Amino acid sequence: TDAARGSRILFVDQSGELGGAELALLPLAIRHREHGAVVLLQDGPFRERLEAAGVTVHLLVDAGVSRVRKTGGLSALLRAALPVYRQVRALARLARDYDVMFVNTQKAFVLGTLTRAIVRRPVVWFLHDIMSAAHFGALQRYVVRGLARFADATLVNSQAVAQALADLTGRRDRAVDVVYNGIDPSQFDAALHTQHRAIRAALGVPTDAWCIGLFSRLAQWKGQHVLIDAVAQMLVDEHDALERRHVGGARERGAPAARSTRHVEVHVVFVGAPLFGEDAYAARLREQVARLGLEPRIHFAGFQHDVAAWMAAMDVVVHTSTAPEPFGRVVVEGMLAGKPVVAARAGGVMEIVEHGKTGLLTEPGDARALASALGALRRDPAYAAELAEAGRETARRQFTEAAFVERVDAALARVADRI
């Protein structure tokens, strides 16, 4: 991988926001900052993070391209054609000074493969998305299908993403490297034994509440609404259980049992913001909370930089994506934080969590199933702790940042050698 170290890598990413793909790119850009640089198609906090880490950033902002949405149709494409041409020319000028282009998002991939035709620099494509109809429009899938073979190396973040790509291109023989995200556990370790009363206090979450954390940008397919429904369901379940206890009251009165959870309130903390224009969904979530009368229990914390500290303040970390999650950094992070994790059974998450061993999996979109999984953890703290411990051990072993960076470097070196 020393070969890769000396090569000049030009990383290209369309977003200025701190999404999962950008956070994955961060350690790579830092490792190659001496000879490499990052091109962003939009300005934002990601640029600040990169520059603070000593990475050179080139902004190639063109409003026309950033207007093409994930599911945009043909007219959106035509409107974007001219700016795309301008951006390809600009990228080509930059790329001449580098050995390899590393394209990290869909638009970066399109620009990178077009640029490759002009300057003949190899393209390493890191695909972070499941290229299915659940996530992308027909046009986007068509474009990716057509351009996929121009990538000199293709990296994906899970088997699930590899499978969806093979289904799209119809090429099962194409070499695709599965490179799982790696997460540095040090921040999570540091937060492990500290009490985060301040975080709860600031939100108005009682110290003794049973607190459910969901860490994700607010977006329909991330399924925050499923958790809100699940919490409403938990309250119904709880009420029913109390009723039953009441009916059988005479029998139970003297019993020691009554390990009732009714005095411990359930609270939910949503950490994350609508990063990619999902403001309408964010507004709908608040309406849903109001309609169910759950305002005192559900807290919107917005985007937070210190996810490790926020996770430490939770009792459980949940993941609720309704469409298959390509990988799911937040699932690994929940495990590293030593929390029991309940995640949606689909996509890359199934390569991370083993149900009943290192966490719990429930069907995507099934609020009832989520409520009962959460109820089980809440009633049985020993079981929750057991899952959390096994999850943490697995995450520390299987998703290291060192392995992630090494595997990407190996691909870069392979491609750079061919120059």
Ligand code: UPG
């Ligand atoms: N995060 C913050 N602050 C917040 C909320 C989230 O830093 O307030 C972080 C979170 O800790 C995580 C990242 O943002 O590291 C989100 O990543 P992820 O949960 O993986 O989701 P996406 O943003 O959707 O990322 C895409 C894919 C995802 C994959 C990731 C990296 O959808 O499945 O894991 O890219 O390959």
